[in-house]
Amino acid sequence: MDFTTDHFSLFELPPAFRIDAALLDGRYLEMQSRVHPDRFASAGEADRRLSLQWATRVNEAYQTLKNPLSRARYLLQLAAHDVGSENNAAMPADFLVEQMAWREAVAEARAAREHHELEHLHHRLQREIRERHDELAVLLDDRRDFEQAADRVRRLMFIEKLLIEIDDAMVACEE
Structure with a gap:
């Protein structure tokens, strides 16, 4: 996985305001099951830290895309367009x-x-x-x-x- 990927790519969704919420939810749960820190409890320190970073990244991306206002702001950010809030x-x-x-x-x-x-x-x-x-x-x-x-x-x-x-x-x- 690549930490520089945008939120949409992370969940394999097209960058759009209209998203399939059920698909986003499903992909989020799938991603969380792969990166959740509990899965790495017996792993080495580096793997546990990386798991925590990925779980945090996945949660942040999910919360951004789940909320319509956050998703719109994010799309504008991707388009290099300042909201001017x-x-x-x-x-x-x-x-x-x-x-x-x-x-x-x-x-x-x-x-x-x-x-x-x-x-x-x-x-x-x-x-x-x-x-x-x-x-x-x-x-x-x-x-x-x-x-x-x-x-x-x-x-x-x-x-x-x-x-x-x-x-x-x-x-x-x-x-």
Whole structure:
């Protein structure tokens, strides 16, 4: 095995946003069974260390490819296209206003301890995330429009952070 291989090649998958999740899962389990440190418990120090390095590498690659946002960021990295996440101030005003409205709705529902409203917001946001994933698939796999894909990734980073805030608010309402 080669430590310099990209995550897709490691699992023998084509580099694409649309992946077969079941195939990824199966290849991950297969790889883990081959490199897991428990298999090398009685081996020499060098082999045990190498096994641990490979198990770590396989886990990292799997986690990156399993998560759609991480997978999109990784594809952009492979294409030598910077996501520009440190430059989120350049987001379009309408998107930022929309994000502020979402955050206000979450804050109001949290303050009023309206768990049902938070669940509603959570489901709406999950639908939006799925739509954004579909859009990323077209931009990355079909059009290879890395500039637009990077913009959508930056937006998705905001949206996923908001989803975590909603989850936290729902937990706070249950306490």
